[in-house]
Amino acid sequence: MIQIKDLKKQYRSGETVVQALRGVDLEIQNGEFLSIAGPSGSGKTTLLNLIGCLDIADEGSIHIDSVNIAEKSRKELALLRREKIGFVFQSFNLIPVLTAYENASFPLSLLGVTEKELHERTVKIMQEVGLEEMMHRKPAELSGGQQQRVAIARALIKSPDIVLADEPTANLDSETGQDILDLMEVLNAKHNTTFVFSTHDQMVMDFAHRLVRLHDGLIHSDEITQRAAGGTKVGSRG
């Protein structure tokens, strides 16, 4: 479970101070499929970065499974990310010289699993994202959608507790984007991994089971969507 309390973060851009988050309170249960939505500059990427231990909050706290991440050292945060958090980036961020297989398997290499286990788990995850036939292609030989599937495989291969996806469909056409969201939803259900993704795209919002809207660094609304209830919007949590 992720518990966020009174989270504040500001950035300095020259003389200007930007209040990215002004006091966010949020609780995310294990296995949720949650979208953080909002216009550009609303603070959704900042919130994802803080949850993903990529940045440090100015005020407030984030507890992941009751562990206050503010009390962790840089090394401990790196190990936390390595073991418990998967990332999917807007521009895929695959390593161009590695094959799809190598890109997907690399987080396992960091965990020091055996060659046999690495191979078995990589083949399995590549099958799950539907790329078993293209495992040995390099990113340049794959379409945008296929590259994002590899990125999802990379995020999920270590069986993380949380997958954070920053606008995962922004660089894809709507049909491919929908495929990716379908895949993420299936994997969320199958692995019970918490998915938190940011977006400003209505189609993506419609896919979320819980939709948290941010505006000017504050939560504007927090609601369980119709999709979570099998088509019926069940109401607000805020």
Place this chain on the structure above:
Amino acid sequence: MKFLVNLAFKNLFRHKRRTMITSIAIAVGLALFILIDSMLVGIEEDSTRNLMLYETGSARIMNTQFWEEHENLPLKHSIDKPQPILEELDAAGIDAAPRTIFRGELIMQKDPYPESGSIQAQITAIDPQRDPQVYLIDESISDGRFLEEDRLEAVVGAWLAEDIGAQVGYPLTIVTRTKEGFFQTIDLEIVGLANTPNPVVNRTGIFIPIKTADYYLQMEGSVSQIDTSFAYQADIEEQTSKIRSVALSNRPDLTVVDWNILGKDFVALAASKSAGSKVILFLVFIIAAVGISNTMLMSVYERIREIGMLRALGMRRHEIRLAFLIEAGGIGLIGASAGVLIGVLLNIPLVNIGVDYSALMRDADMGYRVTGIMRGLWSTATIFTAFFTGVFLSVLMAFIPTRKALKLQITDALRYQ
């Protein structure tokens, strides 16, 4: 670790052309290093040998006062009764030859010389029988013959003869002073021209029989020096001590000076040239280092987002740094291997055939005692130094940009354009 090596290796060929250009820069730098070093060491080695075999011998016995005033060549401070010393040296198995060096004016009259005139010169009186024990002048006669004892004849350096227009059979008049300082004129005939591998001898050498000099300079059996020869690689200190104990134990008026001091102009010159050459080599390395630095700088900066992603996924800074350093080491390895290979291949003809600098050495006094063909010398230490320096330099050059890129916040790295 396997992943890091795999990643580094694949990144090495990410931009094949760039890797190749950088490797070539390293290879050229290292090949030049090997060749220049080979040449310098070779020239120095040959020069030292030629200095000892044609100019200074290995060590010289002199009257202490003669040595103190050796700039003036004061014959009054010569070695009296050299014979017992020579016998003691012979008995101890040390090759030795007496010589008398003095200054004089060479007088040349038109016909047979092309022009009348005179030049100041330093004349070396040698013992035609004993001198070949120490020097190889007798083996370097390019025209005419070597000296014979007690004759009014001279052997002249080939370049000096060319400069004054002398040939074998020409008369040579020397105006000088005797041991006591009286003017004396010696009329000689040039019987041979010496063309040695030592340019100083070729340019200035005038040799006459020591008995002739003894008579005309009124030396009364004394000589200005006794030159000795010992093995090229022998310990100088040990050998000079041996000479002292064998021949000079009851001659406190005499001293022994080794070739390092006698040829100090060359030793100093070699040292300064070596320092100058090291500057050139340093510049060669700087050029290679700039090439590597540029490649690694581009390589690191175009991958800052990738670095951000790797860190986001839990890779530690030192692991990423290691991957980049392995990559740089790989470029260094390719460049260094090629450089050593090229350097070694080019050094084979340099060592076996050499480069002919005759024209240059004839007219320019570069200080080295080499007249024509300069040969390189193999140095395993240099080859290893070049190889490891190439690899180390590459790794070092990658360290700085990698360190800078890793200092960025992960979020800044992920946003980096």
